[in-house]
Amino acid sequence: MLNSSFASLTTLRVGGTPSQVVACGTADALARTVASLDAADAPLLVVGGGSNLLVADGELDLAAVLVRNGGISLVDASSSRPLLRVGAGTEWDAVVAYAVERGLGGIEALSGIPGSAGATPVQNVGAYGSEIADVLERVRLYNRETGEDEWVPASSLDLAYRYSNLKFTSRAVVLEIELRLERTELSIPLRHLGGERVPLAQARESVLETRRAKGMVLDSEDRDTWSAGSFFTNPVVPTALADEIEAKVGEPGMPRYAAADGMEKLSAAWLIERAGFERGFPGEGAPARLSTKHTLALTNRGAATADDVVALARRVQGGVEKQFGVELRPEPVWVGL
Ligand SMILES: Cc1cc2nc3c(=O)[nH]c(=O)nc-3n(C[C@H](O)[C@H](O)[C@H](O)COP(=O)(O)OP(=O)(O)OC[C@H]3O[C@@H](n4cnc5c(N)ncnc54)[C@H](O)[C@@H]3O)c2cc1C
Structure with a gap:
């Protein structure tokens, strides 16, 4: 068990003390931890990077379950539209960097969004005219209502503008995600460049630069x-x-x-x-x-x-x-x- 406050677990850096903190380094450990807390009727909050959370001050009757299962793998590397499988605890921006370095397009406009890969379907993250729904193929969920560990299609999540049926419901925990990307030299049309398509690495840099100017890339000094x-x-x-x-x-x-x-x-x-x-x-x-x-x-x-x-x-x-x-x-x- 770890000692932490929500102020140290969230990017707003506010919030009180959880009843306990459990860090889960594998998908199975994450599912098991949530299952055993649910069985004990212990309130819990699943926490990725804490970048979309506002938690109350004080001593809280709430266990913080930290999603820390990393890992990125290409499922069908030789395909022109390969599938990227990512552990929920992987830092999202590392996924974007991985894809861009390998000439895989589709998520470059989502560069610099803080937080974990597993949280990206939760509110269908988006920026610059692109959103995770554009590339999300499947999600491995631990279903807290049935206790099942299952892969479900993205279409079952009701993804919409900053919304999915996972947001505010806590009905399931995302254990892994799969993204359908495309082998390409050029980015998707970038809204902030008037719809222009540019080489992938340039697209990533341009998005990061634009975001930094708005304070939208995490920087502990800023x-x-x-x-x-x-x-x-x-x-x-x-x-x-x-x-x-x-x-x-x-x-x-x-x-x-x-x-x-x-x-x-x-x-x-x-x-x-x-x-x-x-x-x-x-x-x-x-x-x-x-x-x-x-x-x-x-x-x-x-x-x-x-x-x-x-x-x-x-x-x-x-x-x-x-x-x-x-x-x-x-x-x-x-x-x-
Ligand atoms: C500087 C800054 C810029 C941002 N820019 C954008 C942006 O451009 N576009 C955008 O869409 N968002 C943006 N966000 C919001 C945030 O980064 C995203 O919503 C991100 O996906 C949250 O990820 P997280 O891992 O930090 O989630 P957390 O904050 O840890 O959790 C958010 C919610 O998701 C739940 N959750 C987390 N992980 C899981 C999981 N594995 N399974 C089930 N539920 C889970 C939590 O319980 C909580 O309800 C920004 C935030 C910051 C601080």
């Missing part, structure tokens, strides 16, 4: 990265409300994109800024602040507690709701709050 990434998802609203907001703000070119059922997706960052919240809000001295590089990231400047982060989140949500009638929903998983 407090703007002591965050959970984007703190709110982009809201989907009726067209009439989008029209109303655009008219109210009176700026041409409000970001708005067609979504399902005649709705439209707006930019949470744009709304936050137009509601009067600037980068760095509420300013020097506050323990939790908006990133100085990106209004969508809530950051811990060093001494923040989970309550400080929650209070800031509520202020931003309240401001946007009051100004525009839009409810911003948090992207990270809140635990004990």
Whole structure:
């Protein structure tokens, strides 16, 4: 058993003490650990890189089960569309680097996303117009309801924008994932380069550089990265409300994109800024602040507690709701709050 606090297990660096911490170095150990805690009715939280978690302060009646099973292998190396099998505990960015080095395309735009490979299906991670759903073939799950250890197709996860049926439900633990990649010299079309395709390694570097400028690559020296990434998802609203907001703000070119059922997706960052919240809000001295590089990231400047982060989140949500009638929903998983 290890001693750790959630502050040391998460990238927001807040959160109290778990009842116990169990690190699982193999898929079988991970399934066994969760099974035995479930059998004892002991509350648990599966933790990968802790980069999408906001955990309460204090002493928590919650075991932290750390996903630490690594390993990357090519299942059918000679194929033009080989399958990459990855242990859930492998660092996600190491998977991207592995693929790019071997001329395997499909995930280069997801460079620099913190956390573990096993968490990528949980919220269908995405960036720059690409998401894990584009390449995810199968997932090996430990099903906590049936006790089964089974490979399931990606189609059974209901993957959607920052969502799967694993998120918020804790119904299953991802033990391994399989990705269908493509032998190629050129990247997928990159949104931040106007849809251009560039050599894979260049694509990776360009994505990393763009992300760094926004504080979206972890760097312990840079407090703007002591965050959970984007703190709110982009809201989907009726067209009439989008029209109303655009008219109210009176700026041409409000970001708005067609979504399902005649709705439209707006930019949470744009709304936050137009509601009067600037980068760095509420300013020097506050323990939790908006990133100085990106209004969508809530950051811990060093001494923040989970309550400080929650209070800031509520202020931003309240401001946007009051100004525009839009409810911003948090992207990270809140635990004990
Ligand atoms: C600086 C920064 C930038 C970010 N940029 C992006 C981005 O561009 N796009 C994006 O989509 N996300 C982004 N994120 C969010 C985060 O990196 C991703 O959601 C990531 O996939 C979380 O992985 P993790 O291993 O850290 O998960 P954790 O934070 O450890 O866990 C998140 C949730 O998944 C569950 N979980 C974790 N592992 C498993 C598993 N093996 N099986 C079942 N459940 C599991 C946890 O219980 C928890 O509910 C960013 C975060 C930060 C800090």
